Amino acid sequence: MNRTQPPGVTEDDLHAYVDGLLSAERQAEVERWLAGNPQAASEVAGWQQQNRHIRALFSAEVPQEDDARRLADLAAGSARARRRWSGRVLAASAAGLVLFSLGAGAGMLGARLLEPPARTLASLEALPEAARASYLIYTREVRHPVEVGADQEAHLVAWLSKRLGSEIAAPDLTSEGFHLVGGRLIPYRDKPGALLMYENEKGERLTLMFGRNEQNTTTGFRFESTGNVQTFYWIDGPVGYAISGEIDRERLQRISDICYRQL
Amino acid sequence: MTRTEDGILALMPALRRYALALSRNRQDAEDLVQDSLEAAFANLGAWRGANLRGWLLTIMTNMHRGRYRTQAGRARHDAIETAGDIAAPAGPDDPLERDRLIAAINLLSPEQRSVLMLVVVEGYAYTEVAAMLGIPLGTVMSRLSRARHAIADNLSGHNIVGLRRP
Incomplete structure (x- = not known):
């Protein structure tokens, strides 16, 4: 102002x-x-x-x-x-x-009173930041973007669900031109989290992150943009979901809607 | 129980929330309340018999300043630890908003936080805050202004758009 x-x-x-x-x-x-x-x-x-x-x-x-x-x-x-x-x-x-x-x-x-307090991230606050970091790290991988490929989808989903402690699914995003590449186990707040990766014909990639939410809260649907990376995220009881990509917001929101309905 | 004790008893919630805002975690806040009251009882003679709340909050402010001096070198966990430390779910309904607000308050300097709390939560006029903290009115206003701008910047810095669920 x-x-x-x-x-x-x-x-x-x-x-x-x-x-x-x-x-x-x-x-x-x-x-x-x-x-x-x-x-x-x-x-x-x-x-x-x-x-x-x-x-x-x-x-x-x-x-x-x-x-x-x-x-x-x-x-x-x-x-x-x-x-x-x-x-x-x-x-x-x-x-x-x-x-x-x-x-x-x-x-x-x-x-000399004091330095500013270090910022500690509250658990919910951590979700979009963790999603963005995972996106940036793993979508840049050319040879090993995932641990388990889409060819073993049933095994992948069962394994990640077990480690996460909640049933997850791999949403079908073919209507938006994205297919599942695979997934991996990731750390999220010192607990197992899961990351699924999708890719389209042009080689653009998206990640869908699942993190355990100890507080068992539920939030609205959120959008956060940092640099080129856009993230949609929400929390439903025991699991937090975050979808990240470098595509425009409207497309990402459509994709998030699809994921939300399928999850 | 004396009338003073009765008066203090009624003020306990106010003392606790101010202590919590200053020290930002429940344990330190309890200690701060206890030490402040102990000091108050030891110095009841210095109380002029009016504005008990203002007197106690001032003691607490000074106690906290002193504490920061002695603890500045120590590593300590310092954030309001959200769920457990705020007495009951309150504030913005959405827990994400709540956490963001708490994080934004945590980022303020103790001086800004204490002015903001005295004005917003305890409802003191600016001149009263100036008198309680022993600072000029202009300093109260600039701390309040900085606190508000900092919180607003912090909340908007994330470029968050709240959306209706599909």
Whole structure:
């Protein structure tokens, strides 16, 4: 967004608008301004959605059974109060030393505080990335793209189903001009996953990845594009599915529809 | 139980979610709540008798800052571990959206995260946040702005298109 707003409405106003901190009068002014600034309005709508989702995410905290007793122990300074609520062994705590630096000002939040946390991928997030990586690695193989060829399809499907722990099938994509090349076992989040590869007359290849989903959740149908590789993916209970290819999105979506129906 | 203890008891959910946002995993969050309350009880004399929640959240903020200093050199597991760490399924219905949002919050700096939480979840006005954290109002606004832009960029960076299932 262009951060220089016309005179009158500043970005600070937009934040205050999102957080419901404006007077009724000012709120109406900002609303009028937003009506004529669709780009800012869409950004503001995004922030409002962030707010709703963040609140929902953290709203589930409820008082815990032991809290009253724990507080009484803490207030009394009893020995039991030293027991870790987290169940951890109590480490020598320097907590008391740092505490009353209250109001020491912005200076104390110096640059040396910490590095940004390493990004850890949540399990669902890992699916499209793993699919893209497998696609890139194995479709580039000329001589050994698969471990078991399509000539042994029944064996391939039975073997991968067994290793994955869920029944899978090799969808028939001939209506889109793709035939099965074969498949292989791949690691997915430290567990066995499966990869099927398809190819058309022009030598274009697609991969269909299966990964185990421990959380047994179900998601909508998603599309993700990184570089030239497009991936459609979804999760149905115990298995996550991802179809990757370097073909246009509409074709890939048609193919995904076919797979979804056949799986 | 004293009135103060009653007051704190009612605030436990708020203390826990702020602790969780700061420390990003359930164990550290519990420890942070416990240590903050222990410190609060030891220093009840310093409490001026008003705005118990603000006082406790400020203690927790400072406690967490100090902790980061002492733990900065240690390797630690640091992300909100999604399912187990957030108390119950909540937030965006789709678990993928949920995970993305959590990942985006995890990527914020602790300073940004604490401003965002105090404003969005605890509902404090900007001037109150400035007073609690001991920072100028302009700093509150710039952290809030950066946090929101960072989350939005992070969520859109994947070029995700949600689709209706066939």
